Amino acid sequence: MEQRHPLPPFTLETALQKVQLAEDAWNSKDPERVSLAYTVDTEWRNRDQFINGRTEVVAFLAGKWEKELDYKLKKELWSYTDNRISVRFEYEWHDKDGQWYRSYGNEQWEFDTNGLMQRRFASINDLPIDSGYRKFL
Template sequence: MEQKLPLPPFNFETATQKVQLAEDAWNSKDPERVALAYTVDSEWRNRSQFINGRAEIVKFLTAKWQKELDYKLKKELWAFTDNKIAVRFEYEYHDASGQWYRAYGNENWDFNEHGLMQRRFASINDVLINEEDRRLQ
């Protein structure tokens, strides 16, 4: 059976490690790498989109990073229980015209016993920023 360490039940150290691993994977901008952290039948809500399974995750992330250029993400642990983690995050990117954005949000994660995320629910808001106002580089 596939496993993704650390495994639940989480404590502060392992929840923090899981968040850092997710941040590192997303900052790689490699959809295949990111998708391996999720169950094959994973359920997502990302803004108003509903995404199911690794194939849809890869398709979604591929399109995302074709539009969100020079993407840089920072995640922070918000809370955790046995197999759940909540994070707050912000990321910055620019579009093809050069307009910069900062996106803020929260995610709720639910893991199976093998450490794979089976559910991810994200609420995200974008704010226009000037390039000189970037915080994440």
């Protein structure tokens, strides 16, 4: 049986650990690695896209990081309870033409008893920025 520690129910300490593990995995920009934190049948809403299952997660992330170059993410715990965690985040990236963006958003996560994320709902907005205004160098 697959498990991904820490397991719910979450405490402040374990919720913070889960957020840091997610940040580290996403900053690896490795779709396969990231997908292992999710259930096989995970459900996502990412912006206006609906993604179902690890296979779709891997394809989505591969496409994301082909477009969002030099991606760097920071997540912050917003709240937690039992098997749910909410985070706010921001990340920076540039497109193939060199235009930099800062993306802001919120995610709601729901975990199964084995600590795998079964649901992820993300709302995200992009802001074009001048490279001189980057936070994450």
